[in-house]
Amino acid sequence: MTERFITPFSSEDFEKEYDLIIIGSGIAGLISAYYAPENLKIALLSKDKLEESNTYYAQGGIAVALNPEDSPELHYKDTLNAGAEFNEEKIVRIVVHEGIERVKDLIKLGVNFDKHNGLSFTKEAAHSKRRILHAQGDATGYEIARVMINLVRNKNNIDIYEHHMLVDLLTHEDEVYGGIFFDTKEKKIKIFTSRYTILATGGAGQLYLHTTNPLTATGDGLAVAFRAGARIMDLEFFQFHPTALDIDSPQRFLISEAVRGEGAHLLNAFGERFMLNYHPLAELAPRDVVTRAIFFEMTETQDKIYLDLRPIGEKRIKDRFPNIYKKCMEYGIDITKDLVPVSPAAHYFMGGIETDENGRTSLKNLYACGEVACTGLHGANRLASNSLLEGLVFGKRCIDTILNEDPAKPRSIPNNKSIHVNSFSLGEVEKMIKILRKTLWEKVGIIREEKELKEAENIIHENLYEKLGSCTIIDRSFFELKNMLLISKLMINSALIRKESRGAHFRLDYPKSKEEWRKHIIWEREKEVIFCEVNSLPSFKKNR
Numbered sequence: 001m002t003e004r005f006i007t008p009f010s011s012e013d014f015e016k017e018y019d020l021i022i023i024g025s026g027i028a029g030l031i032s033a034y035y036a037p038e039n040l041k042i043a044l045l046s047k048d049k050l051e052e053s054n055t056y057y058a059q060g061g062i063a064v065a066l067n068p069e070d071s072p073e074l075h076y077k078d079t080l081n082a083g084a085e086f087n088e089e090k091i092v093r094i095v096v097h098e099g100i101e102r103v104k105d106l107i108k109l110g111v112n113f114d115k116h117n118g119l120s121f122t123k124e125a126a127h128s129k130r131r132i133l134h135a136q137g138d139a140t141g142y143e144i145a146r147v148m149i150n151l152v153r154n155k156n157n158i159d160i161y162e163h164h165m166l167v168d169l170l171t172h173e174d175e176v177y178g179g180i181f182f183d184t185k186e187k188k189i190k191i192f193t194s195r196y197t198i199l200a201t202g203g204a205g206q207l208y209l210h211t212t213n214p215l216t217a218t219g220d221g222l223a224v225a226f227r228a229g230a231r232i233m234d235l236e237f238f239q240f241h242p243t244a245l246d247i248d249s250p251q252r253f254l255i256s257e258a259v260r261g262e263g264a265h266l267l268n269a270f271g272e273r274f275m276l277n278y279h280p281l282a283e284l285a286p287r288d289v290v291t292r293a294i295f296f297e298m299t300e301t302q303d304k305i306y307l308d309l310r311p312i313g314e315k316r317i318k319d320r321f322p323n324i325y326k327k328c329m330e331y332g333i334d335i336t337k338d339l340v341p342v343s344p345a346a347h348y349f350m351g352g353i354e355t356d357e358n359g360r361t362s363l364k365n366l367y368a369c370g371e372v373a374c375t376g377l378h379g380a381n382r383l384a385s386n387s388l389l390e391g392l393v394f395g396k397r398c399i400d401t402i403l404n405e406d407p408a409k410p411r412s413i414p415n416n417k418s419i420h421v422n423s424f425s426l427g428e429v430e431k432m433i434k435i436l437r438k439t440l441w442e443k444v445g446i447i448r449e450e451k452e453l454k455e456a457e458n459i460i461h462e463n464l465y466e467k468l469g470s471c472t473i474i475d476r477s478f479f480e481l482k483n484m485l486l487i488s489k490l491m492i493n494s495a496l497i498r499k500e501s502r503g504a505h506f507r508l509d510y511p512k513s514k515e516e517w518r519k520h521i522i523w524e525r526e527k528e529v530i531f532c533e534v535n536s537l538p539s540f541k542k543n544r
Contacts, residue, residue, distance in 0.1 A: 024200030028370025031395030058141025083379020380503020
């Protein structure tokens, strides 16, 4: 049983009406905002400042078949191979073809990708060709965000609300007509109504103890959409990046995959290039393969794993990876000379809100794009540098679709005062978040099995879920906890249901893939009941 709303609110909290609300300031949200026509009155809302997104911190680059030696067909095949052929093939074809024009648009808008006798392409894991465009060496996301934020800030029809966290969506039957937000600066609830709503809220890496994601990535959009009745799918597929800087901090700095693409080696505590024993592509195997190999080596040796960048050469390292070089130097590690300790960290959610090829969800006038959406592009394991491309393509597609859709009808705002505001302390909330993240990391992480999954389910239900009940605190951390608990429960149940290993989902008790499990696990909430549906690929048979 899941409550419909997690905060009290009333018509007195109404703030403003818009044609379009866009929630999230990563590449998907910024692209949607930029391409939205000038005659629409738009609100762009961000949980933190606009710059605080996974896009902003993305190092590696954007995958696109612009290299004369490459082709969309090769990009298509690589995406399917990395995704354990669990991908929605129609979606993959759309992205690898349409992405070419969208990247060309970025260049026209002023994004300065690195050049060397034309555009400079690098290679990353599981790519058969050099197709990754990068900017400022290893600051691609920063460069894209810089350009797009500047363009969006200069559009007169867009009101920008920073530090506004989405708490819930307003619905009438199966139609969305606005959102309930928490202004984290003023500490108050605000309601914005709209004809159309786009969710671009990003991922949920903060579910785990160790993650490369910013503090804002707590799965809010996913949980909010589910409470409103949207279908969500593939929650068992969470990607762990193999090489985060192994330091004593929950927030892990990512060491880009491009480092291995340029020639860096992975070494165990004995100085052995162990990846040669796990996959023919060695360090350039798909992420899920490299992550598990590192996990097994760390378990077997009870010691650290290292990244050796010295084969790249000092000048190339400093030119190509200036930010990684600078960050590691802050910890006393000179990557031109020293071995770099690395370990896996939670990185990307392949699962999300079920959408079609135009960003439509199962709710009218609600669209989703970027990491919060599950288009089926990534399958069971995302190909490196495909995430920025996905946000770019579907951010634009959402806008193109909205222009041809009937808007939501104006509705009155209901009163929801039935939720009891608790005296629960914020200190207790923080403790519960720590328990949750530690539990998921240890029992629902890189390697899974039924016993551990059920233990995690019991810990979350008895120690966290039941203690909270239906009470609330009007605070960001409490809303985040509620969202994280909801997604955790569904993710654990998805992992229990899928009795096989595929891509990023690895079951020690079911280590092989099974043809009968080429199916999506989909969750939907209707009134007070949660339904689970298992659908064979492809999942979208009709336009909802």
